[in-house]
Amino acid sequence: MDTPLIEFKDVTKRFGPRTVLERVNLQIYEGQVTTIIGLSGSGKSVLLKHIIGLLKPDEGTILFKGKPLPTMKKNEKAASLARISYMFQDNALFDSMTVYENIALPLRETTNLKKAEIDRRVTARIGQSELSDAAHKYPSELSGGMQKRAALARALVTDPQIVLFDEPTSGQDPVRKNAILSMIAQYQRKFGFTAILVSHEIPDVYFISNRILALYDRAIVFQGTPEELENFDHPFKDEVIHSLEGLQEELTGLYSKRQFKVLYHVQLKQKTLRETYSVVVFTLEEMDAIITILGHEAAQEAIRSMGVYIDKHFGAIGGFSTRRHTNQFVTLLPYSDLAEAESMLKDFIDDFREHGIRGIWAGARKRAAAEVCVEFAVLAGIAQGQPIVEIDAVIDSAKHQQKEIARLRCDVRG
Amino acid sequence: MALKADSQSLSKGKARRQLVTVLTGPFAAIGRAAISWTSNLGASAVFLFLAILKILRPKQIPKIIQQVYYIGAKSTMIIMLVGLFTGMVMGLQSYRALVKVGAEGALGTLVALSLVRELGPVLTAIMIAARAGSAITAEIGIQRISEQIDALETMRIDPLRYLISPRITASIISFPLLTALFDLIGIIGGYISGVLLLGANAGTYLHRVQASMEMKDVTDGFIKAIVFAVIVSTVCCYQGYFAHMRTDSHGAKAVGLSTTSAVVLSCVLILVADYVVTSLLI
Numbered sequence: 001m002d003t004p005l006i007e008f009k010d011v012t013k014r015f016g017p018r019t020v021l022e023r024v025n026l027q028i029y030e031g032q033v034t035t036i037i038g039l040s041g042s043g044k045s046v047l048l049k050h051i052i053g054l055l056k057p058d059e060g061t062i063l064f065k066g067k068p069l070p071t072m073k074k075n076e077k078a079a080s081l082a083r084i085s086y087m088f089q090d091n092a093l094f095d096s097m098t099v100y101e102n103i104a105l106p107l108r109e110t111t112n113l114k115k116a117e118i119d120r121r122v123t124a125r126i127g128q129s130e131l132s133d134a135a136h137k138y139p140s141e142l143s144g145g146m147q148k149r150a151a152l153a154r155a156l157v158t159d160p161q162i163v164l165f166d167e168p169t170s171g172q173d174p175v176r177k178n179a180i181l182s183m184i185a186q187y188q189r190k191f192g193f194t195a196i197l198v199s200h201e202i203p204d205v206y207f208i209s210n211r212i213l214a215l216y217d218r219a220i221v222f223q224g225t226p227e228e229l230e231n232f233d234h235p236f237k238d239e240v241i242h243s244l245e246g247l248q249e250e251l252t253g254l255y256s257k258r259q260f261k262v263l264y265h266v267q268l269k270q271k272t273l274r275e276t277y278s279v280v281v282f283t284l285e286e287m288d289a290i291i292t293i294l295g296h297e298a299a300q301e302a303i304r305s306m307g308v309y310i311d312k313h314f315g316a317i318g319g320f321s322t323r324r325h326t327n328q329f330v331t332l333l334p335y336s337d338l339a340e341a342e343s344m345l346k347d348f349i350d351d352f353r354e355h356g357i358r359g360i361w362a363g364a365r366k367r368a369a370a371e372v373c374v375e376f377a378v379l380a381g382i383a384q385g386q387p388i389v390e391i392d393a394v395i396d397s398a399k400h401q402q403k404e405i406a407r408l409r410c411d412v413r414g
Numbered sequence: 415m416a417l418k419a420d421s422q423s424l425s426k427g428k429a430r431r432q433l434v435t436v437l438t439g440p441f442a443a444i445g446r447a448a449i450s451w452t453s454n455l456g457a458s459a460v461f462l463f464l465a466i467l468k469i470l471r472p473k474q475i476p477k478i479i480q481q482v483y484y485i486g487a488k489s490t491m492i493i494m495l496v497g498l499f500t501g502m503v504m505g506l507q508s509y510r511a512l513v514k515v516g517a518e519g520a521l522g523t524l525v526a527l528s529l530v531r532e533l534g535p536v537l538t539a540i541m542i543a544a545r546a547g548s549a550i551t552a553e554i555g556i557q558r559i560s561e562q563i564d565a566l567e568t569m570r571i572d573p574l575r576y577l578i579s580p581r582i583t584a585s586i587i588s589f590p591l592l593t594a595l596f597d598l599i600g601i602i603g604g605y606i607s608g609v610l611l612l613g614a615n616a617g618t619y620l621h622r623v624q625a626s627m628e629m630k631d632v633t634d635g636f637i638k639a640i641v642f643a644v645i646v647s648t649v650c651c652y653q654g655y656f657a658h659m660r661t662d663s664h665g666a667k668a669v670g671l672s673t674t675s676a677v678v679l680s681c682v683l684i685l686v687a688d689y690v691v692t693s694l695l696i
Contacts, residue, residue, distance in 0.1 A: 052568050078570070090560065095562075106571070108473075110569065
């Protein structure tokens with residue numbers, strides 16, 4: 001693997017007699033979304049503040065692109081740290097300044113850009129953050145979600161190469177929480193920065209993270225992908241992951257991926273090797289268009305509505321579902337062979353075309369930033385599995401079978 | 415028996431230690447307070463020095479003008495009001511005293527010199543400490559506890575340059591101007607009570623005001639105003655900037671206590687500095 005962008009080597013931090021970080025070792029790679037998870041008060045924010053230079057380690061070294069920060073020349077160190085932006089847990093917006101002034105502040109104070117150029121950049125960020133109507137309002141006049149967006153816009157206005165997010169979704173409802181995560185993921189793809197998040201929003205944060213770092217008992221006990229974390233055997237998993245992750249996903253009400261697997265294994269034990277089950281994979285297409293035109297909250301509301309609809313339909317006939325990726329759902333029909341499952345899916349499609357897709361649109365429109373229509377489609381694919389076949393292979397097979405089952409057309413939406 | 419003797423000797427030792435603690439306790443407390451005062455004084459001096467170094471950095475002028483407006487222009491009314499009534503009280507009291515010794519002609523001299531040399535700079539500084547100084551501490555303190563100052567650091571904006579230097583500079587500009595205003599309005603106040611209300615001679619009052627004052631009186635008053643400006647702005651900014659370091663409280667309460675400390679300390683230091691500067695200038 002490449003040289004880590006940021007590396008901690010045996011970093012220890014104490015506050016008086018209390019040791020918060022003890023011999024922490026971690027690597028963060030360029031261009032990825034890395035999430036640090038851990039219980040409240042476990043030192044996640046302290047770790048983040050070491051990266052930005054607000055705190056200094058008592059022992060150990062922090063390396064930036066392989067070079068220890070303490071050995072860097074003052075200018076080199078300042079240049080390295082200047083590439084980092086930080087979004088605070090409580091936003092830290094200047095309450096005596098308007099949203100516009102808050103976002104313009106780093107450009108006004110740290111660059112020699114002309115007023116017109118600053119205005120152009122700030123206005124663009126305000127537009128991208130769906131804050132155009134709130135540009136001249138003070139932070140106290142905004143909702144929690146809008147304040148988060150303003151803080152995010154301020155963090156991104158200088159086009160940083162690394163952005164640190166300290167609990168970016170704290171205090172938000174499930175739709176807004178996922179909207180903020182979706183916004184971070186979208187901006188990260190668009191601008192290519194390295195994102196480092198501190199969060200305990202499990203499993204929501206898995207959908208956008210390339211790597212997970214687990215902070216437990218003052219040290220990093222796991223570094224790897226969200227998929228690798230599933231197979232990680234450590235007390236951290238029982239004490240932290242299982243306590244933070246509910247049985248059901250907050251946004252959609254569907255089972256969490258872990259609970260889905262637990263239910264699958266329970267069903268598996270009751271089956272003989274030749275018995276079959278079916279898997280249906282649904283995908284909500286054109287998410288980017290929904291986000292761009294209607295906004296992140298509308299997109300999350302559409303995902304929520306779709307999850308609820310799938311659960312309502314298949315839950316009633318013994319199926320159980322989970323959200324596999326941001327816009328992808330998996331339903332397992334444990335007692336059905338392919339023919340039965342196809343028949344059930346046909347009923348679902350008829351009903352979905354009649355009511356479901358309009359329900360999704362109605363949900364999205366409730367939270368839409370603009371009164372415009374967006375065409376989108378829903379795909380579905382079905383596959384049959386047996387206990388001897390890995391569920392992931394069956395899901396992949398169903399995914400490959402996907403075809404369009406419904407499309408919202410703007411001229412006939414009613 | 416041996417056990418009993420041990421226990422007696424232990425309790426005697428404990429009692430002796432308690433006695434020593436009671437006797438030395440006040441000295442230890444005084445020592446701790448002295449160390450704390452000295453270290454705070456040193457830290458404030460470094461704080462002031464660093465803030466002054468950053469006054470001449472780019473993009474400071476608009477911020478200084480803005481602070482001159484908040485600290486100076488917005489204090490004008492209260493300074494005029496206090497100046498007017500201070501002058502009127504001086505006119506009233508001095509006239510009654512001077513009449514008794516037949517020296518009512520010296521009213522203008524007494525009012526003008528008292529105001530320009532002493533009362534003008536001191537009362538102006540105290541009024542600004544109460545009005546603008548408390549606001550400075552509260553504003554910076556809230557910015558500190560709500561991580562706004564940390565946010566500045568993460569944006570590579572030096573908080574001392576952005577928040578502190580403009581306030582100290584604006585105070586140094588505003589205090590002498592407001593002192594001059596106070597002096598002028600105070601002399602008018604003395605005229606209103608002494609001449610218009612009590613019947614002293616108008617020509618004598620104005621002549622004495624003009625004749626008794628030298629340029630040194632005015633410059634000494636301005637020197638005092640500048641010294642007070644540095645004291646008030648440094649104390650108020652320092653208390654707000656380090657509100658989160660208080661050991662006696664946290665959060666909003668820490669900001670409240672820092673604001674109180676800033677005003678009280680500013681007022682005490684103004685009076686102490688007044689004596690020191692006066693003794694140096696005389």
